[in-house]
Amino acid sequence: MSQYLEQVRHGCALGSLQSVLAINRAAPVLHAGQGCAAKLGGAIGANNGFHGSGYLGGTQIPCTNIGEAEVVFGGEERLEDIITHSLNIIDADLFVVLTGCVPEIVGDDAGEIARRFQRAGKPVVYAETGGFNGTNYVGHEIVIDAIIDQYLKPAAQTTPGLVNIWSVVPFQDAFWVGNLKEIEKLVRELGLTPNIIFGAGREGVAALDKVPAAQFNLLISPWVGLKNVQHLEEKFGTPYLHYPALPIGPTETGNFLRAVGIFANVDTEIIDEVIYQHEKEYYAYIESALEAIYQTRIVPNRFITVADSFYSLGIARFLVNDMGLIPEIQFVTDGVLPEYQEAIRAEFRKFNEGIEAQVEFSNDGGWVQEEIRRIELKGRPLILGSSWEKVFAKQVNGFQLSVSMPVGDRLVLNSFYAGYDGGLKLLEDIYSEIISNSQNP
Amino acid sequence: MTEKQLPSEVAVREQRLGAITGYKGTVPHLVSKATSCSQKNSSRCFTQASSCNSGCAQNYLGEILDAVFVNHAPVGCSVDQIGSNTLNKWSEKARGWDNWQPRNIGFFNTNMTKEDTVFGATEKLEDTVREAYRRHKPGAIFVTTSCVSGIIGEDIKSALEELKEEIPIPLAPVFCEGFKTKVWASGFDAAFHAILSYIVKPPRQKTNKVNIFNFHASARVEITELFTRLGLEPVFMVAQCTIEQLSRMSEAAASMAICGSLSTYVENTLEQQYGVPSVKGLHPQGIAGFEGWLRGLGKVVGKEAEVEVLLAEEKAKYLPEIQELRQILQGRRAVIGMGPGFAHDYVRVLQEELGMEVVWATSWHFDQQFDSGASPDSALHLSEQKSNVPISVCDLQAFEMMNILHKLKPDIYLSRHGGTAGWAAKIGVASIMISDEYDVFGYRGLVKLGNRIQDALTNRSRERNLAKWLKLPYTAWWLEQNSFQFLEQEGE
Numbered sequence: 001m002s003q004y005l006e007q008v009r010h011g012c013a014l015g016s017l018q019s020v021l022a023i024n025r026a027a028p029v030l031h032a033g034q035g036c037a038a039k040l041g042g043a044i045g046a047n048n049g050f051h052g053s054g055y056l057g058g059t060q061i062p063c064t065n066i067g068e069a070e071v072v073f074g075g076e077e078r079l080e081d082i083i084t085h086s087l088n089i090i091d092a093d094l095f096v097v098l099t100g101c102v103p104e105i106v107g108d109d110a111g112e113i114a115r116r117f118q119r120a121g122k123p124v125v126y127a128e129t130g131g132f133n134g135t136n137y138v139g140h141e142i143v144i145d146a147i148i149d150q151y152l153k154p155a156a157q158t159t160p161g162l163v164n165i166w167s168v169v170p171f172q173d174a175f176w177v178g179n180l181k182e183i184e185k186l187v188r189e190l191g192l193t194p195n196i197i198f199g200a201g202r203e204g205v206a207a208l209d210k211v212p213a214a215q216f217n218l219l220i221s222p223w224v225g226l227k228n229v230q231h232l233e234e235k236f237g238t239p240y241l242h243y244p245a246l247p248i249g250p251t252e253t254g255n256f257l258r259a260v261g262i263f264a265n266v267d268t269e270i271i272d273e274v275i276y277q278h279e280k281e282y283y284a285y286i287e288s289a290l291e292a293i294y295q296t297r298i299v300p301n302r303f304i305t306v307a308d309s310f311y312s313l314g315i316a317r318f319l320v321n322d323m324g325l326i327p328e329i330q331f332v333t334d335g336v337l338p339e340y341q342e343a344i345r346a347e348f349r350k351f352n353e354g355i356e357a358q359v360e361f362s363n364d365g366g367w368v369q370e371e372i373r374r375i376e377l378k379g380r381p382l383i384l385g386s387s388w389e390k391v392f393a394k395q396v397n398g399f400q401l402s403v404s405m406p407v408g409d410r411l412v413l414n415s416f417y418a419g420y421d422g423g424l425k426l427l428e429d430i431y432s433e434i435i436s437n438s439q440n441p
Numbered sequence: 442m443t444e445k446q447l448p449s450e451v452a453v454r455e456q457r458l459g460a461i462t463g464y465k466g467t468v469p470h471l472v473s474k475a476t477s478c479s480q481k482n483s484s485r486c487f488t489q490a491s492s493c494n495s496g497c498a499q500n501y502l503g504e505i506l507d508a509v510f511v512n513h514a515p516v517g518c519s520v521d522q523i524g525s526n527t528l529n530k531w532s533e534k535a536r537g538w539d540n541w542q543p544r545n546i547g548f549f550n551t552n553m554t555k556e557d558t559v560f561g562a563t564e565k566l567e568d569t570v571r572e573a574y575r576r577h578k579p580g581a582i583f584v585t586t587s588c589v590s591g592i593i594g595e596d597i598k599s600a601l602e603e604l605k606e607e608i609p610i611p612l613a614p615v616f617c618e619g620f621k622t623k624v625w626a627s628g629f630d631a632a633f634h635a636i637l638s639y640i641v642k643p644p645r646q647k648t649n650k651v652n653i654f655n656f657h658a659s660a661r662v663e664i665t666e667l668f669t670r671l672g673l674e675p676v677f678m679v680a681q682c683t684i685e686q687l688s689r690m691s692e693a694a695a696s697m698a699i700c701g702s703l704s705t706y707v708e709n710t711l712e713q714q715y716g717v718p719s720v721k722g723l724h725p726q727g728i729a730g731f732e733g734w735l736r737g738l739g740k741v742v743g744k745e746a747e748v749e750v751l752l753a754e755e756k757a758k759y760l761p762e763i764q765e766l767r768q769i770l771q772g773r774r775a776v777i778g779m780g781p782g783f784a785h786d787y788v789r790v791l792q793e794e795l796g797m798e799v800v801w802a803t804s805w806h807f808d809q810q811f812d813s814g815a816s817p818d819s820a821l822h823l824s825e826q827k828s829n830v831p832i833s834v835c836d837l838q839a840f841e842m843m844n845i846l847h848k849l850k851p852d853i854y855l856s857r858h859g860g861t862a863g864w865a866a867k868i869g870v871a872s873i874m875i876s877d878e879y880d881v882f883g884y885r886g887l888v889k890l891g892n893r894i895q896d897a898l899t900n901r902s903r904e905r906n907l908a909k910w911l912k913l914p915y916t917a918w919w920l921e922q923n924s925f926q927f928l929e930q931e932g933e
Binding site for chain 2: 007008013014027032035037044047052056058060063086088089130132135408
């Protein structure tokens with residue numbers, strides 16, 4: 001994490017309230033200031049692909065709205081009241097109490113309050129997500145760990161083929177709904193049964209109930225969620241597969257399917273057949289786009305990502321290994337904790353042709369943009385970043401696509417970048433930007 | 442006029458204006474208490490997340506053209522600037538300036554950590570301010586506080602004092618700790634207080650400019666035309682103003698606003714400090730508001746006769762169309778949920794000018810008295826008219842609003858402040874969000890709004906389908922309860 005930040009690209013730990021909202025039938029209950037949810041939901045949700053408040057977000061979230069009285073006298077009683085009434089007023093099956101900065105500073109014991117409800121058999125868990133504990137990537141892990149510890153029950157037996165999917169952080173990834181759906185589709189094609197927790201209209205809390213019965217946990221993420229799958233292994237003995245890159249395009253998706261298939265003992269012939277069918281289809285589309293790819297008047301052959309590690313790594317793999325581009329510096333903006341940085345750097349050294357990419361970790365957008373200006377650019381740069389880069393790209397005469405928070409210039413419903421079709425979608429979006437940008441003001 | 446030193450902070454609205462966020466009753470009753478500032482606030486034992494003053498302060502200051510901001514807070518307190526940036530780009534583009542190029546607002550966060558809450562972080566704040574200056578060379582730097590910086594007692598004023606020698610621009614603290622007030626509009630006061638204390642200079646000479654405090658000045662062309670005929674020049678503040686422009690607000694011939702709740706503190710202070718008259722009366726929503734607003738201005742600048750000519754022209758131009766709309770909208774039932782100025786303005790506009798029936802009006806807070814000592818004119822007007830519209834005051838408590846809407850099932854819900862428009866649609870009610878403050882500006886705005894309501898009532902397909910597929914997140918039990926069961930006043 002940088003000392004100071006310009007142009008924020010993530011929320012604080014309490015932003016994990018959005019992860020709770022992503023679980024169907026789960027309700028966040030905040031012990032926090034009255035403005036926290038509006039700020040966090042407005043940024044991680046509304047200004048990031050324009051995701052709405054859904055079933056229970058935004059102004060519907062129960063919150064203690066901490067005031068001067070709670071700062072001075074403590075807010076435990078207030079929290080107890082809010083939880084009690086939430087259970088009656090809000091139609092949900094799981095209530096996740098999340099603390100903000102203030103109760104943690106003044107020393108409220110939210111855990112004890114939550115345990116009182118747990119002892120009475122109420123579906124209440126709590127997590128300490130005060131904003132100063134870190135980003136909402138970290139907050140997401142804290143919330144999942146809290147659910148593992150306080151809500152999940154050991155399964156009577158393992159369900160063969162059942163795989164829990166842990167990957168992109170809901171809402172923080174503007175394309176989370178579609179990405180999870182595509183990953184689900186791919187895993188199912190291997191003959192496995194994916195269990196996806198996040199997403200409106202999914203099983204949600206009921207999917208959580210199935211987590212301990214899974215044959216294994218699949219984590220598709222550079223670092224976020226690693227603590228959770230390790231925790232699940234400790235607690236329920238469920239093994240996990242950590243696949244560090246978001247698979248985009250044929251090379252990485254093929255690698256992904258092989259890794260998952262082999263881990264799950266799927267017959268290699270089945271794996272190969274799934275991959276073959278997809279690649280055949282993928283390259284039929286590419287064939288139809290060869291003129292666009294080779295003859296568009298201005299095609300950048302170098303690219304810069306200014307994105308969280310999911311997208312920075314995933315897009316770099318696709319553009320290098322499938323599209324033959326050369327990486328300039330890749331800026332990773334999700335405040336990757338120091339202990340994970342070396343492993344992520346190593347991933348950026350694993351490209352075809354021995355190509356390696358320089359990686360810089362910083363969530364200070366102003367600093368990143370100063371660094372980009374220092375790069376001796378060879379032609380108009382292609383910048384895959386956030387809507388903060390929209391303005392910057394114009395200043396440096398670049399092409400820009402918003403893929404990482406904030407995606408403040410696109411409405412995203414179910415589109416996605418994961419998998420084979422996600423790679424095609426990314427190509428459509430990149431080339432549409434190049435074609436449109438080259439001819440319009 | 443001798444200048445008085447402003448206090449170091451402006452008190453929050455609960456203390457200064459008798460502001461309340463919990464009440465149920467009628468406007469005449471509320472006003473009978475408000476004139477002596479004696480209406481007690483009623484709290485709720487169940488609450489939902491709303492908004493805070495720091496959001497208002499940051500979003501409002503965020504659109505000054507050449508200012509940069511530092512938010513001394515954990516990172517989450519700054520994420521609202523993502524939305525501010527989007528809004529600012531939209532707002533600048535809408536100005537239609539020649540050769541306009543989009544820009545990002547300059548906004549920094551000191552990224553406070555747990556350790557900072559123990560050891561303090563003023564050094565980090567100073568480094569951030571230095572870096573903000575190095576990167577942007579702005580006209581001023583505003584430093585907004587947070588719950589955390591407030592509770593751990595960060596001495597921001599002294600930290601900025603120390604940087605004064607080093608950084609040759611105004612460095613203005615903005616005190617907007619969220620826990621100090623339930624009334625997010627207190628954040629406007631904090632923002633204006635910083636501008637008044639650190640940016641505004643004593644007048645060199647009086648000008649023909651009029652300070653107009655608003656948000657995005659979408660009616661600027663129309664207002665400029667009207668004011669030109671009065672020999673006046675409007676300056677729309679503070680979005681898209683420069684620090685230099687703001688520094689001259691003391692020289693204006695008058696101050697006025699689109700919304701009294703926004704401008705009460707700044708208008709009153711300018712009047713007290715520099716003798717800039719504040720235009721009193723209704724705000725320019727609909728016909729009565731428009732007439733009151735311009736007549737108030739005419740009175741202050743001695744152009745009463747000219748104003749009457751303008752008003753007569755506008756009336757002749759739009760009245761026939763308004764009469765047609767009245768016939769169409771007659772008796773259609775509406776519920777309103779807006780900030781106090783707009784809520785009570787819209788009750789007047791919908792009932793008295795469009796012939797609709799307002800079956801409920803909720804304001805997100807209520808200031809019993811403005812800084813001038815008078816109660817808000819929009820409420821006084823309804824009180825004089827003996828309005829019997831049932832009203833409530835609630836700080837965006839959706840469970841209460843949805844309960845009301847569920848029971849009343851109006852034809853249409855009109856809201857201001859994001860967060861509730863879509864929810865009304867979920868229960869099949871036509872819903873319009875008044876996102877622009879000039880949506881019902883004068884005669885022309887009234888026609889525009891009337892048409893918009895008519896369209897929303899004509900095609901109900903969207904809400905019909907939404908209601909079929911979507912469900913409110915409330916239990917059946919709650920939706921059948923008294924809407925105000927959790928309001929202290931009702932429990933008594």
